[in-house]
Structures are given as C-alpha cells and as structure tokens.
Amino acid sequence: LYGQGVRSGAPLTRLAFERGLSPLGDWGGYIVILSVLLFAISTSISWSYYGDRCAYYLFGERAIFPYKVVFVIMNFTGAVTALTTIWTIGDIALGIVIVPNLIAVLMLTDKIKAITDDYVERKPWLAMHRDEER
Structure with missing residues (x-):
C-alpha cells in the first residue's frame, strides 16, 4: 500500500492518456476512467445474461438463482482482489x-x-x- 507500485492495466493506460493529452489538462485520465466504467458495466450485464441462459439450458430453472448468487459473489471478489x-x-x-x-x-x-x-x-x-x- 505504501510506495510506488508497478503500473499496469487501467492505471498505466490512464497515465499514458494523461501524458499524451496533457495539453487538455487531466481530461485524458477521465476519458480512461469513463471508458473502463462503461466497459465494466456492459461486460458485467452481458456475462450475467449469458451465464443465466447457460445455467437455464444446462440445468433448468432451479439453477438460475444459485448462478446469480455466485455471479454477485464473483463480481465483488473481482473488485477487491489483485x-x-x-x-x-x-x-x-x-x-x-x-x-x-x-x-x-x-x-x-x-x-x-x-x-x-x-x-x-x-x-x-x-x-x-x-x-x-x-
């Protein structure tokens, strides 16, 4: 938590946009933040539906609720894990x-x-x- 960490993924992209679009101020970083947010939301919705349908076709109606519980747990875990x-x-x-x-x-x-x-x-x-x- 303390000190300089290795930059990769979205933080690296944000830094590149901030430096590349430096004449516009901090807008480069905000572009990346908004893009990642929209991508994360749309991906989560899409995979939720995709998995819901797969659970239904493979195991029937009774599998949908357990799938949704696991999906929510995995989304939370993904937000707080390395x-x-x-x-x-x-x-x-x-x-x-x-x-x-x-x-x-x-x-x-x-x-x-x-x-x-x-x-x-x-x-x-x-x-x-x-x-x-x-």
Whole structure:
C-alpha cells in the first residue's frame, strides 16, 4: 500500500492518456476512467445474461438463482482482489468450460462437416456478389 507500485492495466493506460493529452489538462485520465466504467458495466450485464441462459439450458430453472448468487459473489471478489489473481481464476474457469465444448465439437464433427460441405457446395457468397453487381 505504501510506495510506488508497478503500473499496469487501467492505471498505466490512464497515465499514458494523461501524458499524451496533457495539453487538455487531466481530461485524458477521465476519458480512461469513463471508458473502463462503461466497459465494466456492459461486460458485467452481458456475462450475467449469458451465464443465466447457460445455467437455464444446462440445468433448468432451479439453477438460475444459485448462478446469480455466485455471479454477485464473483463480481465483488473481482473488485477487491489483485488483478493477477482474477486473471488466474478467469483462465481456470475458461479452461473448465472448454472441456465440455471440445467434447461436443468432437461428437458433432460429422454433422459439422456435412453442413459445411453443403454450404460450400451452394456457394451463397457468389450469389450475393452477383446480386450486388446488378
């Protein structure tokens, strides 16, 4: 808490904007603060909805409330925990989510190939190009 810390992430970006836009005063820092705030809010809303729908489709209606509780706890934890720790937790969580997705992709390989072959055979991009020329 005391002394000069290593600047990274948003603080580093804020410092760069303040120095780069120094003729405008402190406005560079405020631009970064507002941008990070809006990005954080929109990301939180989007992931809340995305996770809510995933919980519903995977486990049914009963899974939505526990998901929301975990989501709120993780949002709070993310606000008070070191950035490197949060990135580590995020990497682990995404690694866990990748496993069932890879299994599903492997199980659906034949179907994906058939759909892709059908699409390539029809060549819809050529039809769109011909329509644009007219």
